[in-house]
């Protein structure tokens with residue numbers, strides 16, 4: 154069985170989804186989950202693009218053990234140097250450099266000819282190779298490039314030291330049969346193709362990203378670049394979970410598989426949704442809420458008799474189990490620690506103490522604590538921005554025919570400040586009080602509330618998007634009281650905004 158490498162670019166191309174920006178802590182948290190998922194390569198960012206990207210690549214390289222960590226770099230010396238600096242201490246590192254090769258890009262964007270593009274690509278691959286062993290090259294807009302010229306570039310960059318050549322369908326223009334033909338053409342016409350892995354990177358503008366990637370695998374590609382939930386520039390990238398489950402389910406057809414631990418898929422998908430705020434459509438393959446919901450009576454009848462009549466994937470194989478009761482009020486430190494470990498969370502002793510206090514507090518409010526509640530507690534704790542503002546106390550008065558009022562007390566740096574405000578509803582009153590205390594000039598762009606598990610005492614989770622000038626941040630808060638969850642989400646966003654202004 155051929156092993157196809159999974160190159161995850163959620164932290165780089167995925168982050169290019171409108172509004173999906175993640176802070177360094179969130180990226181490190183996600184990289185650790187991608188490691189548990191078993192991806193082969195994590196593209197952690199584009200080192201030269203911002204200090205935040207540089208820091209995230211560096212921290213992921215230092216802290217993540219297992220996958221190769223990659224940084225993107227244009228075919229320019231300063232880019233490649235910066236990528237190398239960010240990756241310097243990573244045990245397994247890759248520089249991924251790219252240059253457009255299509256005439257449209259060369260003529261209108263770069264204003265150079267094919268010869269010059271070839272020269273720059275070769276020189277920069279050679280330079281990257283002088284710094285690291287593992288260099289990947291992407292001829293951008295490959296699917297709109299003259300195939301003969303594309304083959305010439307691919308051959309030259311392999312000679313210059315690239316060990317992976319990635320063929321991007323940058324604008325999502327390819328059709329599966331045609332894309333497979335292109336991979337076949339390169340395999341046949343590039344003399345040294347056996348010295349490099351052919352990778353593919355497909356965008357979803359025509360809804361064909363996964364189909365194109367799979368057609369390329371069938372034609373011999375050895376690496377697929379993809380993102381969790383298919384997030385990414387414009388209509389997104391190939392979705393990792395769809396690629397992986399198609400290969401796993403149809404190994405008979407592809408004669409290929411991946412190293413992915415599929416039972417971590419649903420947890421990873423949920424984490425990406427939580428961090429980016431981008432929800433998954435209910436009918437999305439593999440990770441959508443309806444992906445395993447059978448509505449038709451005929452299907453239900455078949456399923457009751459024999460699961461395989463209408464189920465080609467077992468829900469458990471992607472980590473979907475019926476909601477599990479895990480802990481309660483009387484559970485102690487040992488049980489909590491064991492459960493955290495089973496869920497894949499290795500906390501430092503200090504982080505554990507904070508998590509245990511929060512767990513006990515939740516157990517006082519909620520009789521039964523489920524796996525999803527623990528995930529929410531931990532991801533909220535790990536993604537916390539350094540706090541300028543923290544919630545000390547709040548109370549609400551509202552009712553039919555009564556103007557809602559909120560009294561909020563915050564710690565602002567070291568001072569305690571409180572305010573009472575009125576609003577159209579209890580959340581509005583609370584947000585007005587917080588806005589007055591923090592003197593924020595930001596505007597609230599999005600407010601979403603959802604329940605984490607079922608039941609009257611379920612944790613409510615609020616996500617908000619807050620904008621100030623060109624800065625957009627996302628905040629999350631969870632509590633059994635949704636008004637308190639709303640306050641926590643807003644304060645979390647304001648703390649992130651304060652952090653962004655400093656950096």
Ligand code: KIV
Nearest residue numbers: 251291293294321323
């Ligand atoms: O879509 C694309 O062409 C890219 C390259 C940088 C690989 O993201």
Ligand code: ZN
Nearest residue numbers: 166323354386
């Ligand atoms: Zn891309």
